[in-house]
Amino acid sequence: MDTEKLHVAIVASPGLGHLTPVLLLGNRLATHHNIHVTVIVVTTQLSPAESKILHPSTAPKLLNIVQVPHVDISGLIDANTKVVTQLSIMMRETRPRIRSAISAMNHRPDALIVDLFGSELFPIAEEFCMPRYIFVTSTAWFVALTTYCQVLDKEIQGEYVDQKEPLKIPGCRPVHPKDVVDPMLDRSDQQYREYIRHGVEYSMFDGILMNTWEDLEPTTIQALRNDEILQTVVKVPVYPIGPLSTPVKPVSQKSELIEWLDTQPSDSVMYVSFGSGGTMAAEQVNELAWGLELSQQRFIWVVRPPMESHADGTFFTAGNGPDGTPAYLPERFLTRTHKLGKVVPLWVPQMEILNHPSVGVFLSHCGWNSALESISNGVPMVAWPLYAEQRLNATLLTEDLGVAWRPTVLPAKKVVEREEIEKMVRNVMQYREEGKGRWERVKEVKCSGDRALSKGGSSYNSLCEVIKDCERRLKKLI
């Protein structure tokens, strides 16, 4: 290993939605900026998809990957412990193991980058005198809300969702009460306190990296930098370095799904998926099935068993109807729709699908990785947010960027009924023929993202600034 090179460690907290952008950031630093990168992955039980991207044959070649198994926290949580609390506890408890892994490295990293649950690792950076940065794998708007929540906490009485007025963040688009992130839904829950603490701790780092770019969120990024009031909580430089999104690799053998797509007209298929973990209530799954069928538009639907049943992938064999239709889909759904669409259990190679010319629209839960993947393929979305910060993303994509449509009721709140889904899917797919609005806009946004990442582009330069800042700190010039 070249010990002259700057060595950066990036820590990914558990979950594919965190691991994916961390690997992409690592890969960019290594390939475009000549940095030696170690990615430290805090592992729980790895899903097959996580195991695949970490496998030596598929993991980015230039990265040194170290897996640190998380500490068992089952004694510290119960069935009601929410995900932000769980991840915060897990990262805190696993901190000694991560410290040991870093301390045991022959060439110790010069700097530390942690993802959004990694603020727990601040003491390690302090102990080893490493410049330290937080990498928020979401939007600038999310950073603004998260850092400003400590102020909202003092200003606002009662639950945020019950407020009559939008939540004001200085210099930024206000947040509609219905769009708040999950940890803000219940102020008495521990995950709300953990979330506020994260926002406070961002400003202890030397800078905040964000998976967005200047032209995507110009007003919010300017406010994070220059708004006097917002600066009192943000305090440190922000670096928009995105869109980091998975490249499409050529595949040696086409799957049946891709072969089917090859036979469909261009832009005619709606891809329906809710991320690596999104599940819906049984009633909603049923309505979505009816809505897709009634619309008579082509689709690929990655189906997960509804929340009420077991997410163990056995649904295609257990309790299926005579034609193989799982019990929670309308009877004989697969037979009636077999010419129209493909129902795929649990998982598809998403980038390959979005990159296919036959795919015209993505009905998505608006996880930020999925949103960027859709944009980077020039595919507009139907926003169907479920949890985490997805309602915020959906509003940004729909109202601000104009690259998504959405149903009139908020899917996270109420069941969206089949008639509405039918109408929306038909509207969106048929509107394509007129080639207007959101279809054109998403292509412009794609191009602006490509420009930001190219040499000399705003995100490229922003990452150069991070490296310069880091070098100055190592030379004790700051």
Ligand code: UDP
């Ligand atoms: N993904 C995939 N196939 C699937 C579902 C998800 O490849 O069937 C990938 C997707 O491409 C994205 C990630 O899993 O990179 C999901 O991240 P996102 O932020 O969209 O949502 P999350 O899963 O964290 O809710």
Ligand code: UDP
């Ligand atoms: N639409 C929708 N939800 C939305 C926005 C639009 O269902 O959030 C429908 C709308 O009713 C219309 C079509 O999508 O039939 C196109 O809407 P719009 O004129 O806003 O889209 P653009 O011209 O930007 O493509």
